[in-house]
Amino acid sequence: MIPLITKRTDFRDLDKLPGFLILIDKPEGWSSFDVCKKIRHITGVKKVGHGGTLDPFATGLMTIGVGKGTKSLTAITARDKRYLAGIRFGYATDSFDITGTITDELADFDLSPEEIAGKLEESFSGKIMQLPPMFSAKKVKGRRLYASARKGIEVERPAVEVHVYRADILEWKSPHLVVDFHVSKGTYIRALAHDLGRAVNVPAVLESLRRTHIGDYDLEEALTMEQFNDFWKRQAAD
Structure with missing residues (x-):
């Protein structure tokens, strides 16, 4: 099962996993590509994708796949x-x-x-x-x-x-x-x-x-880009 990173999860050694999913609260002014690019920069993983585009002026929930987590994105895209x-x-x-x-x-x-x-x-x-x-x-x-x-x-x-x-x-x-x-x-x-x-x-x-x-993923569970950046630094340091 692919790990799902949210506000309420507390994973360790994510950099050693083959892949995972992240719930992100996209900020206004960012394209969906910008979000993926930033996640690549934070994690150092080249293979990053998303489960549904948001226009730059829009905000809110995005599902980001990292590594083998990208294989789950097709099914996520099909959700209501x-x-x-x-x-x-x-x-x-x-x-x-x-x-x-x-x-x-x-x-x-x-x-x-x-x-x-x-x-x-x-x-x-x-x-x-x-x-x-x-x-x-x-x-x-x-x-x-x-x-x-x-x-x-x-x-x-x-x-x-x-x-x-x-x-x-x-x-x-x-x-x-x-x-x-x-x-x-x-x-x-x-x-x-x-x-x-x-x-x-x-x-x-x-x-x-x-x-x-x-689907059943809720914005209330999502991390901001700043929160994910801090989360990644903490788990990598432990």
């Missing part, structure tokens, strides 16, 4: 996930989040939490067909969509079936909405935010995203 999504109504962007270029704006609108909840239940519950965002790493005919998007090229792409298990409104302070999404593998939360805006006839973008669960 939960996110806390901050959605901002009033404008839309080409990337469907706040990092993109504004494509639509609406200054005056009147939305109620009941109306939003109704649309979530009506159109974003159970199995739905989702069109992947152009600014995504999904491949169409062997080419990443974002490569075409950066050149201003719109690529025809098929919608993909995803499953929204739950979409619970946690907070509404117009124009800001916070939703707890529980979704299947491959669901783009940015696309849910964009499509929700279209459903209520008010443009919307994803303004924050925090992944809280990957």
